[in-house]
Amino acid sequence: MNRLKNLPTLQIDPEKKISLRYKGKSYEGVQGDTIATLLYANGIRVFARSLKYHRPRGLYSLDGECSNTLMEVDGIPNVRCENTPAREGMNVKAQNVLGSADRDFMAFMDKMSRAMPAGFYYKIFHKPASVWPLVIKRIRKAAGLGKMSPDFDMPGAYDEIYPRADVCVVGGGPAGMCAALAAAEQGLRVILLEARPRLGGSYDYRCTQYHSVSGDRNMPLCQRARELAEQVEAHPCIRVFAHTFLTGVYGGHVLTAFQQGGEADHFTQRYVEIRTESMVAATGCTERPLLFENNEKPGVMQPGCAHRLARTWGLLPGKTAVFSIGHDAGIEAAIDLSDLGMEIPCVADVREDGQDPLLLAELEKRQIPFYRGWAALCAEGGKNLKKVCLSTLNGKHQKNFACDILAAAAGLSPLTGPLTLAGAGLKYDSHSGFFLPEDMPENIHAAGHLLGYEYPPAIESSGTLAGLWAAADCGVSVQNAVREISEEMAALPGPLRGSKFVCGPVSGKKTFICFDEDCTLKNTDQAMAEGFDVPELIKRFTSAGTGPGQGGIPGHNLPLYVALSQASPDSSPRPTTTRSPLTPPYLATYAGSSHDMSKRTPVHDFQAASGGRMERVGVWNRARRFSQNQSPKNKSDDATARREIENVRNNVGMLDASTLGKFRIFGQDALKALQRVYVSDMSRVSEGRMKYSAMCNEDGCVIDDGVVTKCGENDYYLTTSTGRAGMTAEWFRFHSRYEKWDYHIVNLTDAYGVINLAGPSARRVLEKITDADVSHGAFPFSAYREFSVQNVIPVRAMRLGFVGELSYEFHVPSSFMPSLWQILEEAGKEFGIQNFGLEAQSTMRMEKGHVILGSESEQRTTLHDIGLGFLWHRGKPEAKTVGASALAHTEKQKGRLKLVGFKTENPADGVPKDGAPIADDRIRGYVCTCRYSYSLKVTIGMALVEDELAAENTRLGIYTNDGFAGEAMPDSGEYMKYARVVPMPFYDPEGKRMKM
Amino acid sequence: MSVSITCPVCGKRKGYEFRFGGEDKGAKPEESVLADPAAWCDYVHMNECRAGVQKEWWCHKDGCGTWFCIKRDTVKNIEVK
């Protein structure tokens, strides 16, 4: 199709070609096309089939008001093609069709509409009940729009942004731009949201003359749009989000939206969440559909759609267009399209009077017949429009016109969605025929076309005024400016009287009040005959307005029609409720981008280079184990980390424990804080010694364990488990929030790294690298020492025994970690030092009966349950220790899960998985950790079991579904492995090895 | 998290930066009082759950780390003075 050229309003670049694929063919368009305009330019008129009746549907609107142009694009269903920019190489498919949109084998459904009255989902197929399960399958197959494969991988990049504003203006038309400028002139930060790709609103595609109030500025509206847009875009206080759709308003000050990414953007869609002090809605109007028979036939479209197709995309919608309208913009569109080369046989206006006389004169000049008080009654033709029957409103006189386009609207409908989401109540206004906000919430304002203003300077002034009010919300004094602009507005035309007409004398069988749900006037009548009298209920029963367009098409007409049809004295129309999202974004947009934020320890690279299998543990990357054989020939390696374990037990190993939580707490009340959160008596923490203790919550459930030492007067150093590091400072402060204690807690987790050196040769390695006396006498078990390594690296050393061997923890500033790591590797070479990872550590500490909170505990596990009750010091009630009361209450409580050690009866059965249930005739507990012990040559583990099963030598049945070994359970293919409760620790029960 | 919260140190920030710390119930009673399980349960687990304005604790966890009280209208989910 040839495009119109040289229009000042065009937003296409005819030089830049774009092609996409549809129905196996390639279609060419130009830069600036949406998918729908590109296809329209190539003669495509039928875009989809309707949901229930499979009626052909064409281009009707251009802002996504209905589902007519929802298509599948590159595998993504339900893409709004009318406002989605076309991109090179897109693959577009029609939806809800068997065959193609043009030749749909389900089209016979249209003939069956009598079989599907309103509410048929609720009424039919329920009796007999046995039929329902069969029918539900058929209905589900027929219902719903779009198909998606379960393993579909959503393409694109998704982002999110959380800007903050003083004033947020929704709508970038003339009123919105003036509001933004007025607020920004006061030095406020303004965010302006516009749903279309560029600013301009209703000015953007019109060439009607604009005359400023002062009379000194005259230009076409489209030029005025550019003038305002340039001011807005150049203003340093205004940030414009174009192609951005508002989805919700919360608490009156949080606005959510999503922005469609352009070719140059780094995102496909992005979530926008704005916090603002004040909001201005300047969303304008859409055209209210005219209801007549076949009012959704391809070829019928909104006058604004026809107008914008020509002006913005250079596409004449057809050859001959009949206009049936109820608003001046419709007359303006007819005149303009006539000038651009379309044949306009007539313009029918539902209004008897009230038209702009200048527009009528222009019609006359072009000899276009004008019918007052007439409207379309029926559109006829096959798949495409052939002729239109116009009629007087009472139906007495009728006339047929041949045409291929019918531009039809009953009037205007204000876009009040943002206002209702903000909490404004809507009330029917009998002057404009609009539902307008009656009680505006604080800091929410409305402006422009949506209030009924149509005269351009009045639209702009109302925007300026709203911008000033918004500025006042932010504490700016604007009294004088408000007075000035109010006086100016008083002299301008106010809101125009709007058309309230809904439909002529139609049968209603094929008069669609909602396109998305195929809901006709007849369905609405049926609903009312059933006794539904409120639009909200009729909406539910008929499903009108529940489709993807979310009431865009029926939202205004349904309440008007219902009010008209009811003979009650209070027949003032009541609107249906608007809900977020006003426009649906992709779920991918809500999911956002997957920035994988994780931390690496200072010696990450050394471990990776040594074959470390790095994996995510919470926020960290840690080495699970080290590949045992890196030769290309032998890729197999041992998930049990046997070699690492044996090396620690026999020689010496080193582990990166930098992820431990590390804190300094100091100040004159530091001890009080420690007494509050730790269950033990922390006054016994002394310099040079480590104390192991635990923290509970108020329920007595254990949440953390670690060691504490005293470094000086009122100065302590403590460790927490890796997972609690982020919460610990907050926890201390929470539990002392009512106290005026003088202490500080500093999180040193990232500032310090930790290396654990463990094994019988550990001391000999340490002796090589420090001059300090580290003999057993000078540095005994459970001691804390500070010394330097090679006279440079300051080390805080703790002698602990988590894995059950002679072992040291070295805490050093993170920047020294790589050096210390290399020094230890070098010094340990002659003793066979090797890395060990989390798997080896976990097995070895389990052999010692040491717990890892989270493995051997869960939410409801108390300190008593895991056998650490001895840590609790009950003689410090003045400390108000967190959890102490609950520890007292639960000390002797029956029926709890207790931690026990177990040994399997037959090692050949294999090792039960962590988490395997322990059961007899019911579930009695579960396995926490279970491993084969190379040190002891048995399979051992720890489990939380009901207290009745906690006694030594009790036989435990472990349910497994790993399909091998154990005793098969009858007929199930599942197995039981058996174990006996045994005392812990399993390994070196006297603890001689860690104290040697 | 449409609520915005005024941290006494950092000023008004978006709700995502804060952690809720429950209703303001006053300082914890003495252990001798909490030795009664019912009293303990009252203090630890029972809440007023007021529909309207209530005083409650928040922590600026992604900011300065301070615990402080605000008054919040739980119906509108906005901070009030």
Ligand SMILES: [Zn+2]
């Ligand atoms: Zn703060």
